């Protein structure tokens with residue numbers, strides 16, 4: 001039997017809501033059906049947004065839903081050196097550049113792109129003397145992946161494909177993400193890098209997550225190729241919508257699992273409602 005290892009990888013930046021429950025249950029049930037393994041990973045690299053009470057609630061809420069997971073649980077904040085190593089490797093190979101632009105500057109630049117469409121950011125390293133000046137002045141910078149350098153290194157993106165359960169073999173289009181940030185000014189590492197390092201390091205064979213991360217998969221497929229990491233199979237599940245037809249999201253103050261629990265909803269009730277009866 002082939003191995004099946006999947007994961008649920010929440011960020012403790014808010015309480016879990018139905019959308020998270022659906023995602024966690026989808027991965028958990030897939031592992032159970034495949035007689036595989038289910039891993040919980042805490043994606044807490046952004047210390048400015050993560051809070052201990054959200055972290056603790058993840059464990060409480062998932063246990064309440066009836067899930068169990070392997071111990072020890074990997075916490076990204078405890079493995080920053082792993083991500084720094086990958087970052088150094090990419091930087092040494094000339095695949096990254098320092099970006100000193102502020103968020104506002106980038107917004108303005110993207111806004112000025114032709115056709116009025118939102119275009120993703122593509123940039124390039126500053127001339128050496130300008131960069132040296134900024135570094136000497138202690139200006140903060142992010143590390144961005146250079147799509148141009150990546151394309152040169154790989155001889156094009158044509159060979160980058162991934163297996164998507166609903167779509168079959170998908171041609172990766174990393175340009176969808178532009179020159180993504182791989183190390184943030186404030187945090188030292190960014191989401192895409194930590195995820196690919198961990199998915200490979202933890203031997204994840206099946207990444208099961210929401211359709212909202214489909215574009216991220218294109219970017220992550222490129223990082224896997226650049227870092228020589230295995231590519232898991234992907235399943236992007238549908239996003240749950242609330243009664244108003246809008247998808248659940250933390251920022252819309254979707255009702256949290258703990259609020260549902262407090263007003264007497266049972267775990268069985270939620271599971272049934274989400275189609276896991």
Ligand code: GLU
Pocket residue numbers: 009010011043195208209213
């Ligand atoms: N930590 C991410 C989130 O909370 C999910 C990452 C993933 O599943 O790849 O949205």
